[in-house]
Amino acid sequence: MSDASPAPAAADPDDCIVGIDLGTTNSLIARVGPGGPEVLRDEQDDPIVPSVVALVDGRFVVGRAARALAIDHPDATAYSIKRLMGRSPSDLTEAERRSLPYEVVASERDLVRLRIGGREMGPEQLSALILGELKRRAERRLGRPVTRAVITVPAYFDDAQRRATRVAGKLAGLDVVRIVNEPTAAALAYGLDRTRSGCVAIYDLGGGTFDVSVLEIRDGIFRVRSTSGDTQLGGDDFDRRLMERLLARLPAGATADPSLLQAARQAAEQAKIELSTRETVSYAVVDERSGLRLEETITRGEFEALIAPEVERTLACCRRALADARIPSADLRAVVLVGGSTRVPFVRRRVEEFFGRRPYTGVDPELVVALGAAVQADILRGGTRDLLLLDVIPLSLGIETYGGAVAKILMRNSAIPARAADTFTTHVANQTAIVVHVVQGERELVRDCRSLGRFKLAGLPPLPAGMVRMDVEFLVDENGVLTVHARERFTGIEAAIEVVPSYGLTDAEVARMVDESFRCARDDFEAHQRIDLENECRTIIAATGRILAEGAHGLDRAALDEIDAAVAAVTAAFATAGVKELKPAYDRLVAATVPLAGLVMSDVARRTIAGRTVEQVLAEPAAPRAGGSSPAGAAPAASAASRVVTIRGRGASPAAAADEECGDLGGGFRAAPAPRKEASSMTLDWHSAEEIGIRLHEKFPDVDPLTVRFTDLHRHVCSLEGFQGDPKKSNEKLLEAIQMAWLDEHQSGG
């Protein structure tokens, strides 16, 4: 192929990926058809599905019909669901709670649930109903199943909010192939005329969220320079201000019931819309219970004063985005308005004053995000070839350090894919494990940031504080999947996790995880405890056996008998299932072996710390010693599970010090490195790549693997003694693997 950037495959016309704008107020679905991007409308030519769900008589109603039911069934209708995605009840402000006519309750894991129509449901489940409605609309329109989608989210959504959006897609039967930021999607739709290059600012004020992004467009590449925003700021807040003004007319002591709240909200929204074209508007509601009529008249000027604080907050975000992008507003080519709330004249005027230019409103601000999502879907499908999106991470990523502070590793607005690394050390002597706690956010303290996950780098040898050198590397891929990798330089001990389940795992796995964490939290905990206990017991028994065999322990007969009895009790307890039975036996064993702890410690420390990796130490046969060695003389090889046993704070016990010894007592052997294969059995596959690399190094010590050409590499591989197979038919990636193995050998061998 002569194309420098080979595409996945020729686009299959039947293989459609839809683009979905899942909004706070309204949702839309679009695709790229033969005539370009288009929003899919219903039979009445309506492009919009209001993001409202009602549960009436045990039946779910979505969209306009649900909206119509809202006043009569306020407690059975959910709207502004997006505001609750991925949040905890404790995140909600008092004002937010007050303005919601439905009840918000906490789930077991402190996630928001809504009580509507007598049922408790998560925002993901309710959003899934809206997505399902959109999916059915698209299927009716296109006459075929729709299973894959790009869904947009506010650029400033944090990880939990993105995860919730993915889960909603999964629940609706959609494979979410990408989550795209709304302003970026909008830029893709606007930028279809891309003959001109330059920077644009996208000002996106929706029903419940605000985003601003600065993008550079050049040669069909859309590069996000910076993004900022507020996920809890939108047109809903304008409605709320108007509603509060109306409800302030209630007699002292009277409170609004859900039905009145709902009616007041709709009256407020209507008044807001009318204020866009009229100077003075009256709006009113009637309280059904008391027959009381509440009425309010407001001028446009009063309304503008009412919403000015919110609008100023959006402009503060714009200032930050421009500063982060290092672009003065005079250098922008255009300012683009997105989102229904940008219809408010005051918003337009303030944006114009701030940026010093008239904003561009050429495409319907309500449709543009869905159209852009469809364009990105088409890029991923391989249909649109001349556009490309280079996005950024909206929030900084870092890890927790001593005292609950955050060390940022990847700064916000870093282009993705992104990679960065930093080095950390320990603060406590003899710390045998380091917990890596990954967090997201701009704040300095962990408690103010969002926690993404934790993992443990365990099995470190006891060292003085500050001696450990842990390199932590963050890698974020094009989907925003964060992988964190930690490695201790001294010992070579490594650990890694894919931190962001929303992106890194399939939706099925996310759903299963969510489900499991509810049901199995307790069982998991006990099972884990038991495994840990059993491993610790095996470790102690192994270490004790070796020390006793050496003879120089100085214990009396009674003490030795007690150790024997304790070992027998533990071994018997292994046969039973629970932690309950094992724990007393374990305690007895620990007590009986306490006099040996010091001996084990010094022995292990001597063997481990000599600048070698634990793996190297483990791979060696036990050092010969007087009086025999460990049972059967097997080469000690620790199982992976056994090393997890070492927990912070146990550094002085025989278990922690000697956990490397347990392999020979069974319970998950890890095979020692396989002996080198005979030459005659060598063929070309992934398993032999390393082997071939080593041979190449032996045979061609003077050829540099970094500069060797693939054609020469082919020849060299073929010339190896005993080689079978045809490298010419092989994947070039395989050759690369051989080359890398060769390089490793080259460097380690000098």
Add this chain to the structure above:
Amino acid sequence: MRMSAETTTAPVCRQCARPLVNPQRCAGCGTFQPADPRRDHFATLALPRRFDVDEALLERRLVQFGRELHPDRAAADGCQRTLAVLGAAQLNEAYGVLKDPYRRGEYLLRLEGGRSAAEDKAVPDGFLEAMLEEREEVEEALAAGGEAPAAVERRLERKLEALGAELSLGFRELAGAGDRASRLDRLRRTLNEMAYHRGQLREMREAAHRREGA
């Protein structure tokens, strides 16, 4: 051993032997090139290794190479995608360093064998007094509000620009005859000073944002 950009031989594709512009992927045959520990950030963007960077060229290279390496364009096949992700991450990292004069200076000083900020915290003569004055100025501006913080911000930016020019000169002199070690130390001091002003600037912007956001 130090290598100047001029003596580095142009890399060629491991697959088709054509000269490479983007060192990470051949524009001719699309082959991803193996990772090379000797490839620095300058090489990643096919720029000469020196402090003075042609910004327009830097931008063009980012866009051109980014297009070639972007995972959305790579085959769905697992290892092609992995290589694309790693390649694009490396490209983005290199761009982030070279775009910013301070980070570029730190990086180049390390390549040239200079000491890190952790090893040498020295600052230019008279800097400490100036620093105290600046601190006061920043605090006053933040307290005063209005146009004052913006004016201080601009002053800090100009200061950083001037120090950037100093770095540029310092790195050019490095190639000439004379005491290399003391020149490296002088660059170290300039960078330490820059680090301080950058911190001040960031603090001011964060404070301004917090105030507006509240």
